[in-house]
Amino acid sequence: xxxxxxxxxxxxxxxxxxxxxxxxxxxxxxxxxxxxxxxxxxxxxxxxxxxxxxxxxxxxxxxxxxxxxxxxxxxxxxxxxxxxxxxxxxxxxxxxxxxxxxxxxxxxxxxxxxxxxxxxxxxxxxxxxxxxxxxxxxxxxxxxxxxxxxxxxxxxxxxxxxxxxxxxxxxxxxxxxxxxxxxxxxxxxxxxxxxxxxxxxxxxxxxxxxxxxxxxxxxxxxxxxxxxxxxxxxxxxxxxxxxxxxxxxxxxxxxxxxxxxxxxxxxxxxxxxxxxxxxxxxxxxxxxxxxxxxxxxxxxxxxxxxxxxxxxxxxxxxxxxxxxxxxxxxxxxxxxxxxxxxxxxxxxxxxxxxxxxxxxxxxxxxxxxxxxxxxxxxxxxxxxxxxxxxxxxxxxxxxxxxxxxxxxxxxxxxxxxxxxxxxxxxxxxxxxxxxxxxxxxx
Amino acid sequence: xxxxxxxxxxxxxxxxxxxxxxxxxxxxxxxxxxxxxxxxxxxxxxxxxxxxxxxxxxxxxxxxxxxxxxxxxxxxxxxxxxxxxxxxxxxxxxxxxxxxxxxxxxxxxxxxxxxxxxxxxxxxxxxxxxxxxxxxxxxxxxxxxxxxxxxxxxxxxxxxxxxxxxxxxxxxxxxxxxxxxxxxxxxxxxxxxxxxxxxxxxxxxxxxxxxxxxxxxxxxxxxxxxxxxxxxxxxxxxxxxxxxxxxxxxxxxxxxxxxxxxxxxxxxxxxxxxxxxxxxxxxxxxxxxxxxxxxxxxxxxxxxxxxxxxxxxxxxxxxxx
Numbered sequence: 064x065x066x067x068x069x070x071x072x073x074x075x076x077x078x079x080x081x082x083x084x085x086x087x088x089x090x091x092x093x094x095x096x097x098x099x100x101x102x103x104x105x106x107x108x109x110x111x112x113x114x115x116x117x118x119x120x121x122x123x124x125x126x127x128x129x130x131x132x133x134x135x136x137x138x139x140x141x142x143x144x145x146x147x148x149x150x151x152x153x154x155x156x157x158x159x160x161x162x163x164x165x166x167x168x169x170x171x172x173x174x175x176x177x178x179x180x181x182x183x184x185x186x187x188x189x190x191x192x193x194x195x196x197x198x199x200x201x202x203x204x205x206x207x208x209x210x211x212x213x214x215x216x217x218x219x220x221x222x223x224x225x226x227x228x229x230x231x232x233x234x235x236x237x238x239x240x241x242x243x244x245x246x247x248x249x250x251x252x253x254x255x256x257x258x259x260x261x262x263x264x265x266x267x268x269x270x271x272x273x274x275x276x277x278x279x280x281x282x283x284x285x286x287x288x289x290x291x292x293x294x295x296x297x298x299x300x301x302x303x304x305x306x307x308x309x310x311x312x313x314x315x316x317x318x319x320x321x322x323x324x325x326x327x328x329x330x331x332x333x334x335x336x337x338x339x340x341x342x343x344x345x346x347x348x349x350x351x352x353x354x355x356x357x358x359x360x361x362x363x364x365x366x367x368x369x370x371x372x373x374x375x376x377x378x379x380x381x382x383x384x385x386x387x388x389x390x391x392x393x394x395x396x397x398x399x400x401x402x403x404x405x406x407x408x409x410x411x412x413x414x415x416x417x418x419x420x421x422x423x424x425x426x427x428x429x430x431x432x433x434x435x436x437x438x439x440x441x442x443x444x445x446x447x448x449x450x451x452x453x454x455x456x457x458x459x460x461x462x463x464x465x466x467x468x469x470x471x472x473x474x475x476x477x478x479x480x481x482x483x484x485x486x487x488x489x490x491x492x493x494x495x496x497x498x499x500x501x502x503x504x505x
Numbered sequence: 506x507x508x509x510x511x512x513x514x515x516x517x518x519x520x521x522x523x524x525x526x527x528x529x530x531x532x533x534x535x536x537x538x539x540x541x542x543x544x545x546x547x548x549x550x551x552x553x554x555x556x557x558x559x560x561x562x563x564x565x566x567x568x569x570x571x572x573x574x575x576x577x578x579x580x581x582x583x584x585x586x587x588x589x590x591x592x593x594x595x596x597x598x599x600x601x602x603x604x605x606x607x608x609x610x611x612x613x614x615x616x617x618x619x620x621x622x623x624x625x626x627x628x629x630x631x632x633x634x635x636x637x638x639x640x641x642x643x644x645x646x647x648x649x650x651x652x653x654x655x656x657x658x659x660x661x662x663x664x665x666x667x668x669x670x671x672x673x674x675x676x677x678x679x680x681x682x683x684x685x686x687x688x689x690x691x692x693x694x695x696x697x698x699x700x701x702x703x704x705x706x707x708x709x710x711x712x713x714x715x716x717x718x719x720x721x722x723x724x725x726x727x728x729x730x731x732x733x734x735x736x737x738x739x740x741x742x743x744x745x746x747x748x749x750x751x752x753x754x755x756x757x758x759x760x761x762x763x764x765x766x767x768x769x770x771x772x773x774x775x776x777x778x779x780x781x782x783x784x785x786x787x788x789x790x791x792x793x794x795x796x797x798x799x800x801x802x803x804x805x806x807x808x809x810x811x812x813x814x815x816x817x818x819x820x821x822x823x824x825x826x
Contacts, residue, residue, distance in 0.1 A: 154741065195653060
């Protein structure tokens with residue numbers, strides 16, 4: 064049941080309870096008024112009857128006009144009092160009727176005595192009649208008193224019965240209603256507490272990040288509707304969160320892909336596609352850094368410009384693929400022969416450049432060049448071919464032959480041409496624009 | 506609420522057991538076959554005796570005199586009779602007592618005539634033949650009226666008859682007037698176009714019917730109290746359900762419902778034992794002495810035949826004093 068309906072029912076029950084209490088109080092008041100009225104009235108009747116008794120006695124003593132008038136007045140007073148409507152019940156009405164009848168009897172006796180007897184005449188018959196009338200009056204008044212006692216008794220008994228019945232009835236009705244209202248209120252309270260507790264635990268679960276649990280409800284009230292909506296909200300929230308997570312994953316994936324591509328692009332931009340060693344631009348960038356560092360620490364370095372010999376012949380006779388493999392092999396051999404601080408690069412075709420960093424002595428350069436030449440000249444086995452290539456190396460020295468990469472490459476290139484021009488030279492140091500220093504012969 | 510019902514239900518068998526015990530010794534009451542005995546018939550019919558743990562057997566007998574005699578002969582435990590019967594018997598014995606009066610009427614005995622106008626206000630009574638039952642309420646009523654209407658000097662002719670001779674005597678012109686109790690007035694009025702009453706005597710004579718028991722009765726005090734209670738409940742029933750009560754009496758005594766209705770409103774059913782009854786008996790006894798119906802020298806103390814204590818105890822019990 065809906066909570067609003069429950070509360071409405073509680074309010075209705077309370078209203079009924081209030082109404083019944085009010086009605087009962089009014090009823091009790093009415094009953095009490097009726098009882099007071101009856102008792103009060105019967106006291107009045109008793110008083111009038113006593114007065115009538117006294118008057119009758121007086122009339123017997125003084126049978127005169129005044130006595131008769133007084134008696135008539137008392138009788139009329141009693142008759143008037145008896146004719147009043149005081150909410151009597153059937154039995155009480157019967158008693159009132161009887162008193163009325165006895166009052167009439169008194170009237171009949173008085174009339175008979177008055178009409179047929181002369182009070183002044185003292186005769187034996189009059190005395191006998193007086194005695195008889197006296198006895199009759201006494202009897203009637205006695206009976207009136209008896210009837211009055213019955214009226215009192217009946218009124219008290221009925222008042223007691225009525226009040227007890229009313230008390231029982233009102234008590235039972237009030238008790239039933241009160242129990243009903245209390246029980247109903249407790250039921251509503253329990254439902255309210257249970258519903259709120261479920262909602263609260265559901266919200267606490269949500270607050271702690273639990274998106275999977277749901278509030279369980281069996282009723283069909285507002286709290287259940289609230290719980291249902293809360294569950295729907297949680298469901299939507301779960302879906303939104305799932306979307307957000309997958310979106311984030313996708314973004315991460317794409318970002319990673321981009322980074323990968325970027326790295327690849329950077330690699331491609333810096334490395335020679337065939338050999339994987341630095342290309343011209345990257346090589347220049349690298350040696351620019353090395354130059355700056357060497358100049359700061361006042362160190363020497365050498366740049367070797369290597370041009371392979373006999374490569375064109377291989378390329379022309381055995382094809383580009385063999386030629387490419389030769390280039391790759393030479394590049395690998397160069398890399399393996401160099402220190403970690405040294406830098407190798409391919410300028411294109413069969414031209415390589417090597418940066419030998421931190422050269423302490425010129426002799427060290429020679430040894431290194433010899434080592435490199437030996438490595439280059441080693442036979443290369445490609446498929447069924449054993450090939451051999453040579454190299455012409457031009458050498459420029461930092462800072463002696465230049466302070467920039469451009470100057471140093473240019474110088475080394477010049478020296479390489481000079482070495483190539485002199486057939487017998489494997490390598491040649493740059494010696495200015497007008498000549499080269501021949502350092503070694505092949 | 507349920508527990509109360511359960512308790513009442515569980516209490517019932519013990520009551521029945523008590524009742525069955527009482528069944529062994531039935532209390533016999535001689536009841537005169539008149540509507541004045543209504544409270545006893547109603548108590549029997551409504552089960553008030555059983556409800557008060559009494560096993561009562563009503564013995565219906567013709568007239569209060571015979572009822573009284575049955576009690577004296579120990580044929581019954583209690584009797585119902587008028588105060589006239591009580592008065593006459595008081596001169597013979599005092600081993601009985603009046604326990605309570607349960608009904609009274611102020612209009613039962615009447616002076617009836619086929620020509621009531623002639624004797625209106627008891628005029629023209631000279632030499633009138635008046636049919637009466639000797640030494641009964643019929644005669645007492647006539648004498649009372651004569652005194653009250655100051656007609657004792659009138660030379661009337663008293664014709665003493667039996668109760669069943671009254672009406673035929675009047676109809677056959679053997680008497681001019683009869684002094685008779687109900688239902689003769691009703692029966693006569695059915696044959697006449699006008700009322701047969703020569704005088705409205707209502708209130709001039711009160712007749713009561715009483716419960717009488719022997720002083721040495723084996724019936725215990727609590728049973729007597731229970732008997733009064735049953736009779737009182739019965740009078741209350743009569744007051745509350747007059748039509749139903751009349752129906753019961755009509756069936757029990759085989760009386761025409763109309764006849765019963767004719768005089769029913771004159772009856773006042775209630776338990777009492779006041780000086781009114783005492784005064785009534787005393788007045789009647791004086792009349793009986795004056796008319797030499799009882800031995801003149803025999804003075805009776807009527808206080809000896811009034812058991813006031815029983816009714817007073819009952820009244821106190823009922824009122825919870």
